Amino acid sequence: MVKAVVLGAAGGIGQPLSLLLKNSPLVDELALYDVVNAPGVAADLSHISTKAKVTGFLPADDGLEKTLTGADIVVIPAGIPRKPGMTRDDLFKINAGIVHDLVEGVAKFCPKAFVLVISNPVNSTVPIAAEVLKRHNVFDPKKLFGVTSLDVVRASTFVATVAGKADPSQITVPVVGGHSGETIVPLLSQATPAFSPKNDEERDALIKRIQFGGDEVVQAKQGTGSATLSMAYAGFKFAEALLKAAAGEKGIVEPTFVYLPGVEGGAEVQKAVGGLDFFAVPVELGPEGAAKATNPIGSISEHEKKLLEACISGLKGNIQKGVEFKKEAS
């Protein structure tokens, strides 16, 4: 029996993500939590004729405890999204505290669950989550993931457009690093099938679009939010991969932002990325979560090495900010 939880389930990402989880044959129980409207979203989804039993809770009456107890997988898209002109880092002040409190709940009520952090800035909220779990002595690095799948989904789509391929899902581009601007490093040199941009201009435009694709959505939505539907798709894709791996399916590899020292193969990646503790790389998933981090960095192009340098310097500060975050009055 698999119990999945969405924290922030009434939001722009939370609702379609909950719909996809409700539609999944891998989920038996779906518990939704938000500071508003979670019971309404749950009532709505509960009429869908798939097997997952749906419940919804607000903070009152131990709602977080009821939501999390017995959970196997917890997906966190709670928090505020960007408005035009904002960077993901601008969200830190509010979202840091939200993620902190929700992960405290995970530590108390379902310490063995997989935790998937979507709330931005992922580069800092995942280190916050790790610190909270450490403080409660329940940190298992194999079970904590920053969800960077949207960058990978965008890379497939944008490369397919440039390469004139009809089906983007047949193109895989590893995207490593973090999840904001220059910390997002698409490794075009390792696309499958192989892809070579026509010239440096095409390469640079493509990389910029993958790194800043989120801004296109923020601008198009004119102040009403950031990517929600594509994010729900990407977040579900990652959750589904993890659930399949947990059920014993072999050979599943997904890029995700993990704590390198705690994952097999992570030490080798760390050497290639200036000793950073957190970094997104393709990770082989298994029954325990992150089974093995693969190191794609040995074989990258000279241009990608430069992108990696910019990523490392940006990411270092983001991670530090998360590690040092202390919630006021906690």
Ligand code: NAI
């Ligand atoms: P939204 O504002 O539509 O939804 C957020 C939901 O979180 C709201 O329903 C709100 O009530 C809820 N919430 C706020 N505080 C809460 C708390 N303490 N406990 C439980 N729920 C709480 O925002 P949206 O568009 O769904 O985005 C959510 C987050 O995901 C943002 O931080 C956004 O930046 C991030 N995001 C991450 C992406 C990624 O690739 N990792 C991509 C797109 C967005």
